[in-house]
Amino acid sequence: MSSNPTAVSTSITVEAPVERAFRVFTEDIASWWPSEHHIIGVPLATMVFEPKAGGAVYDVGEDGSRCQWARVVAYEPPTRVVFSWDISLQWQVETDPARASEVEVRFVPEGDTRTRVELEHRHLDRHGDGWEGLRDAVGSSGGWRLVLGQFADRMRKASVDRR
Amino acid sequence: MKTYSLSRTGEALGALGDPTRRTIFEQLAEEPAAVVDLAARLPVSRPAVSQHLKVLKEVGLVRDVQVGTRHVYSLDPVGIEGMREYLDRFWSRALASFKARVEQHLESTPEQRTEQPLQEEP
Incomplete structure (x- = not known):
């Protein structure tokens, strides 16, 4: 590591x-x-x-x-x-x-x-x-907003398994 | 330390699973704002906004600075550690997918594109 x-x-x-x-x-x-x-x-x-x-x-x-x-x-x-x-x-x-x-x-x-x-x-x-580009990335479509959103959705599905 | 970082990333992503919290996060991506500003723009009470901000702050996604009598919230610059965490997760996932593929006994041609989903989560 x-x-x-x-x-x-x-x-x-x-x-x-x-x-x-x-x-x-x-x-x-x-x-x-x-x-x-x-x-x-x-x-x-x-x-x-x-x-x-x-x-x-x-x-x-x-x-x-x-x-x-x-x-x-x-x-x-x-x-x-x-x-x-x-x-x-x-x-x-x-x-x-x-x-x-x-x-x-x-x-x-x-x-x-x-x-x-x-x-x-x-x-x-x-x-x-650094990753201070986060702010800009989040503001751009297809950037972090998308990545974070996908991960969040995935995690939510994994833990809640549909509302 | 690494474990801590990874679990923190998980917490951060989990925090964004809440739609209102994600909206607040996105609002702050546009511009820093105080609780009253956010409450005025969103169909959420001030105490609720405060509570969401508290969660976002705890997982390291936002920070606040005091300006006069107001606390102004903004995104917390993630820094290079955030990138490391992200790539750490990405490569772990990618190599697991690679392992599943390489251990399949059928040979394949280089050009072959398999559309089969690779180990979708349940």
């Missing part, structure tokens, strides 16, 4: 060989990415993770539009991948790379059929002045 105040880290162990874990995480990202976490403004058709350093990661809308939200910084199958997080505090695409954070994922084989996946999302401070 990271004590770095500008990063979060987490890990999980999966029952799969390292090659499969790496491939599913990257090229098959559309199959597991939480469906409510997309910043593209239209219904989602798929997600693309270009498997190479310098590649793009983007959502594709049903109308064919594209929303790129990450750049592949390092692509080292089957053990390591690093990509930028080009999503601003206002929950929109961040076009300034200097204001993007970064996600590193390491795949550590634990035998032939088990893999430990370690993820660090770092340089969060690059996004700007």
Whole structure:
């Protein structure tokens, strides 16, 4: 667990060989990415993770539009991948790379059929002045107002199970 | 500390589950306001507004400063800790979803988009 105040880290162990874990995480990202976490403004058709350093990661809308939200910084199958997080505090695409954070994922084989996946999302401070963007984000449609609202609804449903 | 932070985020989100409280929160996102201002705009009594503000303050979503005889409420800047909490939750959820997927034995092609819902909450 990271004590770095500008990063979060987490890990999980999966029952799969390292090659499969790496491939599913990257090229098959559309199959597991939480469906409510997309910043593209239209219904989602798929997600693309270009498997190479310098590649793009983007959502594709049903109308064919594209929303790129990450750049592949390092692509080292089957053990390591690093990509930028080009999503601003206002929950929109961040076009300034200097204001993007970064996600590193390491795949550590634990035998032939088990893999430990370690993820660090770092340089969060690059996004700007803390998360004081909350105020602005809450005011913008589709920003925090939406995210918080969804979470709140979800929690309310979980605890009350309908009024 | 981490556990505390996470549970605090949960409390904050839970606090916003109340529609009136969420309206107050959104009003304060527009501009800081005192209890009387909010009570004048909303179909809620002053004591009720005060009570909602108390809850929002307890979970760290709003803060108040005294201006003359009035307490003016505004959103509490969440700071980078708020972002960490959010991403912590996000990645935990994302990796759990990833684990469920990667442990399925069927292989899939890279382009395949599965529309199947991934572990919807009950």
